[in-house]
Amino acid sequence: MNKQNKKLWYLAAIGILSYMVADIIHEVIGHGGTSLITGNKIELLTMVYFKSSPGNILVDIGGPIANLFFGGLSYYMLTKSSFAQLFLFQVTAYNLFWFSGTILHSAISHTGDWTFAMKELLSEPYSKILLISAGILFYMMILRILNYYLSLDTNEQQTEPLTKHNILYSFIFAALGSFVAGLFYATDRLHSGLEGLLEMAASLPILFLKFRKNTIDKTYQFRQNYYVELAVFILYIAFCLTLGKGITN
Template sequence: MGAGDTELSSRVTPSPQRDHVLTVLAAGLLAATLAAICHETVGHGLGCIAAGGEIQLLTSIWFRCHGATSLTDAGGAISGLVFGGLVLALPMRRVGNSAMRMTLFMFSAISLLWVAAQIIAHPALDRDDWHFIAMRWHWPLVWRPLLATVGVLSYVAIVRWIALLLRDPAAPSARAIYLAYVAAAISAVLAGWMWAPLPTRSALEGLLTLGVAPMGLLVAAARINPDHSGGAPIAKSWLFVAISLLVFAAFALIQGRGLGPLADCSGSRSAPTEWCVL
């Protein structure tokens, strides 16, 4: 092929398509919302009901159950592992819609890393799910380093799994992952802020849970070959953007504002007011 042919070829070769930014942001927004529903509403909620308890408080990031058991405490982790693992194991090529493919990938990665980060943090912080389980079962002090070690190993394994999946030509680009991640973190802060009794603390908890805990996803994305732009760019879909915004708005205005007798920190006959001091 001559020089002239090469020049002509470079002119007619189409440039790679770019991801539609608003659709990518909507995917991150929806993914974070689904992850919160999976962990708090489905996981802890069903765990509370299955234990014969009564849901006292349900927000975007807080959950309290009167009559809770270890099943209630572990419910969020179980739900995140089951649904996150199943979705992440789904071959990307089988999801034809690029926006949904991005959403499912982000949802599963966030859900799994959320669980692993909890296993690392709770032994040191003396709070939340795994601390409650340890106290209920009177685990010896060695549970702290052992569980934290399991958490670290799990976190590393999940990050490696994600990095391996990102080699797939159908995987999203690093740029798309970064944008969706930012949207997910911001949505968690906004949803947390909706709970009037403790807006600042809830917003901070949302940031830590969905903005800091899944940072392994950014590590995995950074390992993507710079030439990898994703096998199928995230196509523009105003319908998807609208649906994502509606789902998030409903979530923030209903669950984000708090459900249950302790939603306004007023207490109830079956649960003391101090349960609201988180």
């Protein structure tokens, strides 16, 4: 296997793993965990759909709040260590952008995680205006935070190059992975797959960050670790057969 193919497999594994972590944080830890804490019965849990009874505002916003919390945690880990930088950076970005994306999604579709919570606070059109304003504001803040990290001199010493090229390929594989996993939901395969792509679309701003020119990427040797890539592949299959297929009660 040539050097370019080794690198591509590596970026694919990192991208798909980053996506799975962000999705599990949103659906399982966020929505599912909040549901268990509040005593709700989980009726459906998939990579894009969650349903519990009775209705609960805390359960609705539990997903994006979990993304915000763990996104902040992974960002803190990024600033303290260069370990697994390519992975942690994407986990940070996906979680934080998903948080902002859910806000805008609720404003546009009226069916997202924040919809019912906002209806309890404000009537239309004020709730929509507030959601749009908040979503844009958070996107701007997150872009500034991530760009600040990319501007730090410590990134010259990174163990894994954070370049636009590497992030692009990882993002493409993450998006493809989300779509394929959604196809396992037998009730509505295509719509589930497209919902997975919509989730990843919330993180598109990652491609427009101000990546510095990095000389490390020219000489960096992507170590081919078949065990890691095999582990990610096995985890992805398990992800497809559980959250992709859907868990019902």
